[in-house]
Amino acid sequence: MLAAVVLCGCGGNEETVSDTTGYYFSVFPEEKPGEIRLSSWDDEFNFQVESAGDDREFAVSFFCDYEQIPMEINGSVCQTFYVDGNDSGEYSFSLGREPEEGQIHKLTAIMTAYSDVLTADQDDVPFSTKDSIILNFDLIIGDAKDMTTFSHKAETEEELYDTQGSGIVINTFTDEIASKVPQKEVHVNAGEELTLQYHAGGYTENDFLIFVTAGYEQMRLNGENYLYFEHLPSRKMAAGFCQMSTPDTPGRYEVMGYVIPDPFSDSGVSDEHADESYRFTLVVE
Numbered sequence: 001m002l003a004a005v006v007l008c009g010c011g012g013n014e015e016t017v018s019d020t021t022g023y024y025f026s027v028f029p030e031e032k033p034g035e036i037r038l039s040s041w042d043d044e045f046n047f048q049v050e051s052a053g054d055d056r057e058f059a060v061s062f063f064c065d066y067e068q069i070p071m072e073i074n075g076s077v078c079q080t081f082y083v084d085g086n087d088s089g090e091y092s093f094s095l096g097r098e099p100e101e102g103q104i105h106k107l108t109a110i111m112t113a114y115s116d117v118l119t120a121d122q123d124d125v126p127f128s129t130k131d132s133i134i135l136n137f138d139l140i141i142g143d144a145k146d147m148t149t150f151s152h153k154a155e156t157e158e159e160l161y162d163t164q165g166s167g168i169v170i171n172t173f174t175d176e177i178a179s180k181v182p183q184k185e186v187h188v189n190a191g192e193e194l195t196l197q198y199h200a201g202g203y204t205e206n207d208f209l210i211f212v213t214a215g216y217e218q219m220r221l222n223g224e225n226y227l228y229f230e231h232l233p234s235r236k237m238a239a240g241f242c243q244m245s246t247p248d249t250p251g252r253y254e255v256m257g258y259v260i261p262d263p264f265s266d267s268g269v270s271d272e273h274a275d276e277s278y279r280f281t282l283v284v285e
Contacts, residue, residue, distance in 0.1 A: 022052055023049070023050060023051045023052065023056075023058070023111075023113055023133075024048070024049070024050040024051075024133075025047065025048070025049055025050075025058075025060075025109075025111040025133040025135070026047065026048045026135075027045070027046070027047045027107075027109045027135055027137065028045070028046050028047075028048070029045065029046070030137070031140070034136065034137055034138060034267055035137060035138045035140060035267075036107055036137045036138070036139050036140070037140045037141075038139070038140070038141045038142075039141075039142060040141065040142065041095055041098045041099060041101075041141050042072075042094050042095065042098070043094060044092045044093065044094045045092070045093070045094070046090055046091065046092050046093070047060060047090075047091055047093065047109065047111075048089065048090045048091070049083045049088045049089070049091075049111060050088050050089070051085040051088045051113075054085065055085045055086065056085045056113055056114050056116070056117075057082055057083065057084055057085065057113075057114065057115045057116035057117075058082065058083040058085070058088070058111055058112065058113055058115060059080050059081075059082055059083075059110075059111070059112045059115035059216045060080065060081045060082075060083060060109070060110070060111045061079065061080045061081070061109075061110050061213075061216055061217075062095070062107065062108065062109050062110075063106075063107070063108040063109075063110070063211075063218070064095070064097075064099050064105050064106070064107055064108075064139065065099070065105050065106050065148055065150065066106065066108065066209060066211060066225055066226045066260070066263065067218070067225045068213075068217065068218040069095055069096065069097055069099075070095075070096025070097055071093045071094070071095070071096050072093060072094045072095070072096045073091060073092070073093040073094075077096040078096075079216075079217050080216040080217065081093070082115060082116075099139070099141070099148075100148060101141075102142075102144050102146075103144055103146060103147065103148035103149075104138055104139065104140050104144050104145070104146060104147045104148060105138075105139040105141075105148050106136065106137070106138065106139065106148075106263065106264075107136070107137045107138070107139035108134065108135070108136050108137075108260065108274075109134075109135045109136075109137070110132055110133070110134050110135075110258070111132060111133050112131055112132040112216065112256070113131050113132070114131060115216060115254070117254075118252055118254055118281045119184050119185070119254065119279045119280050119281045120184050120185035120252070120280075120281035120283070121281075122184075130276075131256075131276065131279065132256070132258075132276045134258065134260075134274035134275075134276065136260065136274060138267060147264075147266060150263075150264050151228075152228065152230065152264070153224075153228065154228055154229060154230035154231075155222075155227045155228060155229055155240075155242075156240075157229060157232070157238035157239060157240045158177060158239060158240035158241065159177050159238070159239040159240065160232065160233065160236045160237065160238055160239075161236065161237050161239065162235065162236065162237075163201075163202040163235065163236070163237040165202055166201065166202030166203050166235075166237075166275065167200070167202065167259060167275035167276075167277075168198065168199065168200040168210060168257050168258065168259040168275050168276065168277045169181070169182075169198070169199040169200075169257075169277050169278065170182060170196055170197070170198055170212065170255070170256075170257035170277040170278070170280075171183070171196070171197050171280075172186050172194065172195065172196060172197065172280075173197055174195050174197065174241070177197065177239045177240070177241075178197075179199045179237075179239070181278050182255075182277075182278055182279075182280040183280060184280060184281060185280065185281045185283060186255075186280060186281070186282055186283065187283045187285060188246045188282060188283070188284055188285070189246070189284070189285055190246060190247065190248050190249065190250055190284050190285070191245065191246060191247075191248045192245075192246050193243045193244070193245060193246075194243070194244045194245075194246050194282075195241055195242075195243060195244075196212065196221070196241065196242050196243070196244050196257075197239070197240070197241055198210060198227075198238075198239065198240060198241075198242060198257065199237055199238070199239045200229070200237065200238055200239075200257075200259045201229065201232055201236060201237045201238045201259070202235055202236070202237045203234075203235070203261045203262075204234050204235065205234070205261065205262055206229070206231070206232035206233060206234055206235070206236060206261075207228075207229065207230050207231060207232070207261065207262055207263070207264075208228075208229055208259050208260060208261045208262070208263065209226045209227060209228045209229070209259070209260050209263045210226060210227050210229075210257055210258065210259045210260075211225060211226040211227075211257070211258055212244060212255065212256070212257045212258070213255070213256050213258075214244075214246070214247055214253040214254070214255045214282055215247065215251070215253035215254060216254070219244050219245065219246075219247075220244065220245050221242045221243070221244055222242050222243055223243075227242060228263070246282065246284055247282075247284050249284065250284050250285055251284055252281055252282070252283050252284075253281070253282045253284065254279055254280075254281055254282075255279065255280050255281070255282045256276055256277055256279050257276065257277035258274065258275070258276050258277070259274065259275050259276075260274050261274070
């Protein structure tokens with residue numbers, strides 16, 4: 001389903017941009033692959049964004065235990081930091097909120113290219129499902145030794161089916177369960193409950209979670225930060241419906257879904273094991 005999509009970015013473990021139109025994202029320093037260590041929760045650490053070829057904007061955001069967390073950068077606190085392609089380089093930042101003390105946390109960093117572009121305004125659709133680079137780390141603060149305790153309420157999917165690929169598709173079709181590319185533009189009222197259809201999974205070890213952002217800020221799904229699926233048959237895709245509360249402020253928001261396999265493992269995972277959905281534009285009226 002998603003295997004034929006062309007990768008237009010390069011992974012966070014590379015030191016240089018891999019081609020003339022690619023982009024690069026890394027978070028450092030890593031104690032070892034998949035592990036970020038801080039002496040204190042408000043210590044500064046770094047991310048790097050590099051762009052080659054196209055002039056484009058990038059959105060950078062961080063999630064702690066799969067909940068979006070503010071960043072303190074350049075003397076101000078924000079949910080999402082935007083990098084102009086001409087200003088790509090290295091940035092120092094700290095967490096804008098203290099995580100639970102004494103625990104090892106999951107830190108997810110997402111950088112999305114073309115954050116200044118809306119799908120609804122484009123002639124060529126759909127966007128690639130590889131607009132983002134997603135990095136997952138274990139965040140160890142001080143002498144913390146135990147992984148934080150997660151809520152493991154597992155969702156019940158409505159359908160399972162065989163697939164030759166893996167990843168996630170989000171759309172707003174409600175007449176039947178079908179893996180369709182979303183409409184370019186969906187109109188809703190502010191603060192209403194929007195039904196989303198998801199198709200996610202297809203991994204060898206089929207435990208995963210999904211979450212959704214609108215305007216690069218996390219939305220609630222069924223009243224939760226994420227939906228978690230547990231112990232599904234290997235290589236099976238899970239499909240069903242969920243409810244998302246739309247933003248309270250009218251405007252145009254780019255919507256993206258993300259899937260993180262094996263999210264509660266005892267070690268960090270690389271960007272190669274996370275996927276995103278096709279984008280669509282949510283018009284809130």
